[in-house]
Amino acid sequence: MAKTSIDIQAEKDAQANLKEARLKQSIKKHNIRAALKNERKNRPDKSLFGIDYKGSTEKSDSLNKELRKTKKTQKFINKAQDRLDEKGVGSTAGRIAKKRLEAKLPSTEGSFSGGGRALRGYGKAYLKGGRVK
Numbered sequence: 001m002a003k004t005s006i007d008i009q010a011e012k013d014a015q016a017n018l019k020e021a022r023l024k025q026s027i028k029k030h031n032i033r034a035a036l037k038n039e040r041k042n043r044p045d046k047s048l049f050g051i052d053y054k055g056s057t058e059k060s061d062s063l064n065k066e067l068r069k070t071k072k073t074q075k076f077i078n079k080a081q082d083r084l085d086e087k088g089v090g091s092t093a094g095r096i097a098k099k100r101l102e103a104k105l106p107s108t109e110g111s112f113s114g115g116g117r118a119l120r121g122y123g124k125a126y127l128k129g130g131r132v133k
Contacts, residue, residue, distance in 0.1 A: 007089045010098035018081050018093060025077065029070045036063045 003011075039060045056064075083091040089098055 003088075006098060006101055010089050010094055010101050011084070013101070014084055014089075014091075014093040014097040017097065018077055018084065022074065022077050022081075025070055025074050029067065029074070032063055032067045032070060036060060036067070039063060 039057065043057050043060070080091070080093050084093050088094055
């Protein structure tokens, strides 16, 4: 089956969306790792049976949890990318991008009344010819 121009554009848009999501997650992962490194460096030393160690803190536990969530999200994005490469517009990301593109297309169905000023808050006063301040 030949791809239509909408299918091709939808696939490009889906690729761009996944790339942007992957970039955001990698930045978030980098920032969390930097915060963890800083947290490890600044936490107080504890002694356990005469051995000094740096135990976990509430802050480091929450940062580790965020890091795990970020890794899980990256895994999900990679799977979505694989499905998009395999199925094209048939994948979830492709279908969403295609629906967005189709929603932007001009429609010949429906009523055309109520455009212009009526959409900018003038409403019935404009349609009746009344004065609006």
